Amino acid sequence: MGTLIYTHRACLDHLPGPGHPESPARLVAVLEALRSPEFARAAWREAPLGTIEQLLLIHTPAYVDEVESLAPDEGHQALDGGDTVMSPGTWEAVMRCVGAACAGVDAVVAHEADNVFCATRPCGHHAEADRAMGFCVFNQAAIAAAHAQRAHGLERVAVVDFDVHHGNGTQNSFFRHPDRFYGSCHQAPFYPGTGSRHESGVAGNIVNVPLARGCDSATFRSRMAAELLPALRKFAPELLIISAGFDAHQKDPLGGLNFTDDDYHWITHELLAVADASAHGRVVSILEGGYSLEGLASGTAAHVRALMRS
Ligand SMILES: [Zn+2]
Numbered sequence: 021m022g023t024l025i026y027t028h029r030a031c032l033d034h035l036p037g038p039g040h041p042e043s044p045a046r047l048v049a050v051l052e053a054l055r056s057p058e059f060a061r062a063a064w065r066e067a068p069l070g071t072i073e074q075l076l077l078i079h080t081p082a083y084v085d086e087v088e089s090l091a092p093d094e095g096h097q098a099l100d101g102g103d104t105v106m107s108p109g110t111w112e113a114v115m116r117c118v119g120a121a122c123a124g125v126d127a128v129v130a131h132e133a134d135n136v137f138c139a140t141r142p143c144g145h146h147a148e149a150d151r152a153m154g155f156c157v158f159n160q161a162a163i164a165a166a167h168a169q170r171a172h173g174l175e176r177v178a179v180v181d182f183d184v185h186h187g188n189g190t191q192n193s194f195f196r197h198p199d200r201f202y203g204s205c206h207q208a209p210f211y212p213g214t215g216s217r218h219e220s221g222v223a224g225n226i227v228n229v230p231l232a233r234g235c236d237s238a239t240f241r242s243r244m245a246a247e248l249l250p251a252l253r254k255f256a257p258e259l260l261i262i263s264a265g266f267d268a269h270q271k272d273p274l275g276g277l278n279f280t281d282d283d284y285h286w287i288t289h290e291l292l293a294v295a296d297a298s299a300h301g302r303v304v305s306i307l308e309g310g311y312s313l314e315g316l317a318s319g320t321a322a323h324v325r326a327l328m329r330s
Contacts, residue, residue, distance in 0.1 A: 023328045024133035025054060026120035028067040031140045033109025037096055040105065041274060041311045042155040047141045050307065053317040054139060054324060061328065063133065067140060070118025070163070077166035078159055078193050083150045087111070087157060099152035104142075106157070114157045116140060117306075121164035122171075124304040125259065129172045135292075135303035135327050137264075139320075143308040145187030145263045146212060153189065154212060161263045161306050162193045165200055168259045175199055178257035180248070181206070182287055183265020183308040184275035186215030190263065191226055198223035201255040203248045205229040205240065207268065207277050227251045231268075233276040237283050240268075249290055256298035260291060266310030266319035274311045281322040288326035303327065 032044040054062070075084045090097050091111040098105050117140040124136035138160070145161055146154030165177040178201035179194070181187040186206040191214065194200040198221070206215050208230030215228045229247045231240065252260075266284065268277040288305075295303045305327065310316035 021131070021134050023062045023324065024124070024127055024136045025062050025064050025139055026067045026124055026136060027051060027064070027139040028116040028120070030109065030112040030116050034113035034142055035107040035109060036105040036155070042142055045313060046310065046316055047139065049313040049317040050139050050320050053321045056321070059324060059328070062324070065123070067116040067120035067138070068123050070115045070122060074118055074122050074163055074167055075158055077170060078149060078162045080150045087152070099157065104152040104155055104157060110157065114142065117142070117144060117160045118158055118163055121160040121304065121306050122167045125164050125168045125172070128259070128302040128304060129168070134301050136305065137324050137327060138304070138306040140307055143265065144306070145181055145183060145190050145308050146185070147189045149193055154185065156189065159189045159193065161261050162190045164261055164304060164306070169199065174258045176201070176255060176257050177259045177261065178203065178252055178255055179261045179263055180252065180291055181263035181265070181308070182268065183263055184268035184272065184277055185211055185265070185309060186228070187263055188212045188214040191215070191219065195221050195226060198225050201225045201252065201257060203227040203252055205231055205244060205248060207231055207233060207275060210276070224251065225255070231277060235277045237278070237280055240279060240283055241286060244287060244290070249294065252294050253297065257294070258299050259302045259304070260295040260299055262291060262303060262305035263308045264305045264323055265308030266316045269310065269312060269315035269319045271312040271315030272310065281318045284319045285322040285326045288323050292326065
């Protein structure tokens, strides 16, 4: 038992083009940080390929067909006006992302690990049922939640998202499902423009904590403790999925929040406590954004340190 890390080298072969912030160097930085001796206790597995059936838990058949048919043999193919770009390696990369997230769920349910971190890219939380958006092709966090319900019969699954951007795709796919909880803190106003407090789902199953530009550690922690964590505890998830983006880090060039490494350790610790109370500690964390290589590496290290309970 302990922490299990999924990754795959195919996740380095999604090449959105020179100058694109969602670059393979991000995953290289994360893997380098996680190979430090302090994480030697973690187990590693190769991410399997996801399946079409898993994609269809969240995405429409027409969209899945569209992505598969647009995948280029050479060059690039834009999916949403240029933000989300496919290269020849993209299809396998996104299928490894989905496969890692679902295998992570299988592993914690089978007691093969206490918790899981998916060191995969690209990110997924902006992907809608029927379209790519904001660097995201398929929504691996939402798929993993639906997979936990479909394949393992779990009743209540939560996704908590601390990426600096609101996960519109996850929210929309959970909105009408009272057995799925989505909680997000994010910079607002900011891309993608969703995530107001009034977006609360069909049963209070959506909780948004919009944070003003410049938000510091103290405000972040008190808002999470007052607004998101009590609602999550009340929902009592049987599995907790984390959309772990590190673009709210103070070093991030895209985000305007000021989270520190210690904040990522703190929120992870708080989320593990909720998982301990209702989910037998089962947590599957999935890498989302983070565009300062340094902030991404140190934020991820703090997060995984907390997952390993050190
Ligand atoms: Zn982001």
